[in-house]
Amino acid sequence: MKKILSGNEAIARGAYEAGVGFAAAYPGTPSTEVLECIAAGYPGIHAEWTPNEKVALEVAAGASYTGARAMAVMKHVGVNVAADPLMTLPYTLIRGGIVLVSADDPELFSSQNEQDNRHYARFAKIPLLEPTTSQEAKDFTKEAFKISEQFGTPVMLRTTTRISHSMGIVEMGEVAGQPVPSIERHPAEWVMLPANARVRHPLIEKRLLELKEYANSSPLNAVEMGDGKIGIISAGVAYQYAKEAFPGASFLKLGMPYPLPDRLVREFASKVDELWVVEELDPFMEDQIRALGIACRGKDRLPLCGELNPDIIGAAISGAAPEPFRKPALPGRPPSMCPGCPHRSLLWALRRNKAFIAGDIGCYTLGFLPPLSAIDTCLCMGAGINHAHGMATVFGPGKEKIAAVIGDSTFYHSGITGLTNLAYNHGVALVVILDNSTTAMTGAQDHPGTGVTIGGEQTIRLDLEKLVKALGIEWVKTVDPYDVKKTRKTIKAALAHDGPSVIISKAPCVLLRSKKVPGEPLCVDPEKCIGCKVCIGLGCPAIEFRDEKSSINSSCVGCGVCGELCAQGAIGGGK
Amino acid sequence: MNVLMTGVGGQGIILASDMLSDVMMRAGFDVKKSEIHGMAQRGGSVMSHVRYGRHVSSPLIPLGACDVLLSFEELEAARYVQYLKKGATVIINRYRLAPPSVISGGEPYPDILPVLREKTDTIVMVDGTKIAEDMGNPKGVNTILLGRLSTFLEADESLWIEAMNSMLKEKIRTANIEGFRRGRHA
Numbered sequence: 001m002k003k004i005l006s007g008n009e010a011i012a013r014g015a016y017e018a019g020v021g022f023a024a025a026y027p028g029t030p031s032t033e034v035l036e037c038i039a040a041g042y043p044g045i046h047a048e049w050t051p052n053e054k055v056a057l058e059v060a061a062g063a064s065y066t067g068a069r070a071m072a073v074m075k076h077v078g079v080n081v082a083a084d085p086l087m088t089l090p091y092t093l094i095r096g097g098i099v100l101v102s103a104d105d106p107e108l109f110s111s112q113n114e115q116d117n118r119h120y121a122r123f124a125k126i127p128l129l130e131p132t133t134s135q136e137a138k139d140f141t142k143e144a145f146k147i148s149e150q151f152g153t154p155v156m157l158r159t160t161t162r163i164s165h166s167m168g169i170v171e172m173g174e175v176a177g178q179p180v181p182s183i184e185r186h187p188a189e190w191v192m193l194p195a196n197a198r199v200r201h202p203l204i205e206k207r208l209l210e211l212k213e214y215a216n217s218s219p220l221n222a223v224e225m226g227d228g229k230i231g232i233i234s235a236g237v238a239y240q241y242a243k244e245a246f247p248g249a250s251f252l253k254l255g256m257p258y259p260l261p262d263r264l265v266r267e268f269a270s271k272v273d274e275l276w277v278v279e280e281l282d283p284f285m286e287d288q289i290r291a292l293g294i295a296c297r298g299k300d301r302l303p304l305c306g307e308l309n310p311d312i313i314g315a316a317i318s319g320a321a322p323e324p325f326r327k328p329a330l331p332g333r334p335p336s337m338c339p340g341c342p343h344r345s346l347l348w349a350l351r352r353n354k355a356f357i358a359g360d361i362g363c364y365t366l367g368f369l370p371p372l373s374a375i376d377t378c379l380c381m382g383a384g385i386n387h388a389h390g391m392a393t394v395f396g397p398g399k400e401k402i403a404a405v406i407g408d409s410t411f412y413h414s415g416i417t418g419l420t421n422l423a424y425n426h427g428v429a430l431v432v433i434l435d436n437s438t439t440a441m442t443g444a445q446d447h448p449g450t451g452v453t454i455g456g457e458q459t460i461r462l463d464l465e466k467l468v469k470a471l472g473i474e475w476v477k478t479v480d481p482y483d484v485k486k487t488r489k490t491i492k493a494a495l496a497h498d499g500p501s502v503i504i505s506k507a508p509c510v511l512l513r514s515k516k517v518p519g520e521p522l523c524v525d526p527e528k529c530i531g532c533k534v535c536i537g538l539g540c541p542a543i544e545f546r547d548e549k550s551s552i553n554s555s556c557v558g559c560g561v562c563g564e565l566c567a568q569g570a571i572g573g574g575k
Numbered sequence: 576m577n578v579l580m581t582g583v584g585g586q587g588i589i590l591a592s593d594m595l596s597d598v599m600m601r602a603g604f605d606v607k608k609s610e611i612h613g614m615a616q617r618g619g620s621v622m623s624h625v626r627y628g629r630h631v632s633s634p635l636i637p638l639g640a641c642d643v644l645l646s647f648e649e650l651e652a653a654r655y656v657q658y659l660k661k662g663a664t665v666i667i668n669r670y671r672l673a674p675p676s677v678i679s680g681g682e683p684y685p686d687i688l689p690v691l692r693e694k695t696d697t698i699v700m701v702d703g704t705k706i707a708e709d710m711g712n713p714k715g716v717n718t719i720l721l722g723r724l725s726t727f728l729e730a731d732e733s734l735w736i737e738a739m740n741s742m743l744k745e746k747i748r749t750a751n752i753e754g755f756r757r758g759r760h761a
Binding site: 133169247328553 | 653
């Protein structure tokens, strides 16, 4: 049977066909749909959202210790969070196959950096598989489990946005049964004390050599001879782009680029006049090929930054200047917070109170855009609280107004440790937890504060206020961000407080409640509007400014914030 | 064949391009499709590439190779003009959604026709949004536009109906198939 599947859907299907019993993930673009598809389509696989990626990889490892096949899925920067278990897991004995799916984001469509996670495979000394189509995404997932069990190693399956979110036709395959779990004890292989780990390390080095032999003969790495003039070594979606640009060239497609199949590369290089290595981001394969003493071209012409496409590759290899095109001068359309988003009024109020606002990862990061301009830093998950604490500590109590904003899901991911530190070290910064009861940016996934699992079952619902108090913060207030006056007053009191303070801004994501809560769209009385633009300062897509007056369009959900700000009382109507 | 769909996050472009891909698979073609999710869905500019034929390598349409552009919003039709082949067919939904700089009064909503005319004279305006509202199904713009698009593509109408029957929930199926048929004559 054939179906059109995205790369992520295909990986979920591959997991099912491979007999996976356990899958864990933290949502992150472009990886999110893998676990969602597993939970929705393959109920025989236990799926769980974990608070962060380190937990995901560790619970998957635990499942694999029973003999179950297990998978952990994350975006590229998520692997940074999971790097601690990732570096030692290869030392341990593998029972059930274990696969880490890393979804990278060249071009930074929805990320804070464009790191190349292939380096992690080399760093952790584990095999790396890279599909070039949805079909391969499915097939390579199965293959990854096979390699994992055959060689006793974790395997990294690496996609990029264009693999995860592109669709292609996939032929379904046979479904393997799930292994029966059992308790075994392997203290020498599972207790990574120095004495035990020291013994395991040489085994990793030996395994890598065996894997290199496997890569040399595996059909994952395929030679397609065309004319002998140009030979291209490529992997991932870059292979498809290069094939589009040079359909007649010879190709060595590396479905398993690490460990690099040295013999295969050497043999291919000897058959072509000019060897090119075409890969997105870093010269990962190119550097290793050069280290073999093989002359090749690649990053001397191909860009190190951003994603590739057939045009870039075509121009780079042929040496022709890319065809110039004039991008039409059109007004941009960046993403923005939704009309009625509860983050907007809170950020507006913080900015009005002249606070420096250390931000974090989530929809609220979009508050950085003008006219709101209410995010001053954004580094990585959980960093905002620590930024604020570091800054506020340098100035000391009462000197500068410094606040952090962090979403509820991000707080559970990696904000708790930061807040613990802030309380422990006599911090004075204000921390605002934007509790919209979901993981909004990635499309509304549940988390430990929502009371529901990925499977839709009822579960514990963390009480944020109690949790914050338990971490040692005494000054905690919960506000309704739509009540702007009260919110501003609370912010003022918190910033004046000479110890640590936390405000929980509690209102559900507007996407979750769009059917229930919104009143009628509000409207502006043009007689009363004096064109002061205070409402425009909210940056709400529902408020337009034309002919020196504000007006409200049909995207308004009637949250009422602009009406509360309007000193002229010109905004009314709705509910 | 290279079809580009453009518009604004939340307009149903992803579902529409899924449906086109499904139809072309039913028609026996190799199909690939690519788009961006995540941050782009928050009211940002959205673009979906659909390619079909005997064999498709790249999921991305090369510059200057797009045969048909379907835009759900007027301004977004002009944003990716560099993808258009000379003489390409451009289908535009008559609907304007002002971007932030226009909303805040910073600049006027641009005239897009001169930008497009540098590449092609085949520009088809469709009252998709109005038809959907008249039908009492404002969310059905995408199937109306697909109806218009289908008249420029190879696949038989029956394959589209099959795809809609298999991809749409029963509750909205009839209204959307009706919209699709209206779109074919819009």
